[in-house]
Amino acid sequence: MTPADLSFLARFLKERSGLIIGEDKRYLVDSRLGPVARKAGIASIGELIGKLMRGGDTALAQSVVEAMTTNESFFFRDGTPFTQFTDVVLPQLIAARAIQRKIRIWCAACSTGQEPYSLAMLLEQKAALLAGWTVEIVATDLASDVLERARNGLFTQFEVQRGLPVRMLVEHFTQEGDQWRISPKLRNRVQFRTLNLLRDFSPMGAFDVVFCRNVLIYFDEATKGDVVRRIAKQMPADGYLVLGAAETVMGATAPVRSHPNHRGLFMRTDAPAPAAARPALGTGAAHGATLATPPATSLQSKIAAFRR
Amino acid sequence: MKHCLVVDDSSVIRKVARRILEGFDLKISEAENGQSALALCKQAMPDGILLDWNMPVMDGYEFLVELRSLPGGDAPKVVFCTTENDVSYITRALRAGADEYVMKPFDKDIIGSKFAEVGLL
Known part of the structure; x- marks a missing residue:
């Protein structure tokens, strides 16, 4: 692969x-595109890039993009965002949407589905609290192959042991040989769609919570700013954006600001200040949901949240 | 420093588990079957137990049932670590008082994830 090949590939992927x-x-290019070239019967990565330069093979172009994007995912990844979801975001939204009784969640780079299914499991635990509510989870990804895996909801033994408590495994999955399939009930809670974040996603409508974790790190500042601005436009003023723990929006901070008490959680800059602890309204109060700020989050508190 | 007892009849598995768990700053003891493990627990209850299922003399399931009936035997967090990966075994282990369950083969991420979930890390 010549420097010119790499330079073309960089432009191609950014576009x-x-x-x-x-x-x-x-x-990374060598290790990721080697298998793509072999599968397509192409002798070398240089030749593969030459084919991309000539254009016309959309399937090959898509395979290259999919191979180069990182799809690592596991259930309840990083713990804290899920604790924040159950302890901060959900009580707040239940209070604020007591009349509409509808919440829309978007997992903007869902990979093989572990993130939206983790949320679906948490919502299942809160079923009594959410009786009579419509909670939509829309999960999107650029890569159609990983989305297909997500739709199938079939996970390896290795995948179900990373982050997923065994009681949840037994409760929500069925064993199929060496693999485990998510229950139809949870599967049907999630709508999977192919989506490129660089394209217009406004037709998907507004979302109360947007999970967009560990995606922006792959973008340059301008692209990151553009994506965050457009996501913020899809959120109501009191909506939440969840980014990866290591992600910042410096340089793209105009549309969102970080939550004062919860790292990784962002709100629109024009959002009302987070409320002090007070009982949630409507059905939430009846079920004991509060807006209390939880203690420092950790995997342990995540587990405590699961068991409540 | 928390104390973890590794119970497995395979010295190789014990060695691998020890290396992983010591990397998490846990103090490790070893036993090669349920009976030896029970004797160690009667002397001093560990904070956690990584437990194989199939072992000679006393298997992991029998050990767990005995452990939970001992004074203070409800305290250790027990993480099964076994080739028995059928859901019926998992359910049986949970009913007997296991806190988590690792299906072999395992790696550092899986052990770390399970130990964190039961509060040992």
Whole structure:
């Protein structure tokens, strides 16, 4: 692969997916595109890039984009965002949407589905609290192959052991040989769609909570700013954006600001200040939901939240 | 420093588990079957137990039932770690008082994830 090949590939990926790759990622290109070339019967990565340059093979172009995007995911990844969801976001929304009784959640880069299914499991635990509510989970990803896996809801033994408490495994999955399939009930809670974050996503409508974790890190500042601005436009003033723990929106801070008490949680800059602890309104209060700020979050508190 | 007892009849598995768990700053003891493990627990209850199912002399399930009936035996967090990966075994283990369940083969991420979930990390 020549420097010109790598330079073309970098432009191609940025255009198609927003992904930024530099000269230091040459090893990644070799390891990710080698299998794509072999599968397509192409002798070398240089030849494969030549084919991309000539254009016309959309399936090959899509395979290259999918191979180069990182799809690592696991259930309840990082713990804290899920504790924040049950302890901060959900009580707040239940109070604020007591009349509409509708909440829409978007997982903006859902990969093989562990994130939306984790949320579906948490919502299932709150079923009594949410009786009579409509809670939609829309999960999108750029890569159609990982979305297909997400739709199937079939996970390896290895995947179901990373982050998923065994009691949840037994409760929500059925064993199929060495694999585990998510229950139809949870599967049907999630709508999966192919979506490129660089394209217009306004037709999907407004979302009360947007999970967009560990995606923006692959974008340059301008792309990141654009995506965050457009996501913020899809959120109501009291909606929440959840980013990865290591992600910031510095340089793109105009539309959102970080929650004063919860790292990784962002709100629109024009959002009302987070309320002090007070009982939730409507059905939430009846079921004891509060807006109390939880103690420092950790995997342990995540487990405590599961068991409540 | 929390104390974890690794119970497995395979010295290789004990060694691998020890290496992983010591990496998490846990103090490790070892036993090669349920009976030896029970004797150690009667001397001093560990904070956590990584427990194989199939072992000679006393298997992991029998050990767990005995452990939970001992004074203070409800305290240790018990994480099964076994090749028995059928859901019926998992359910049986949970009913007997297991806190978590690892299906072999395992790696550091899985052990770390399970130990964190039961509050040992």
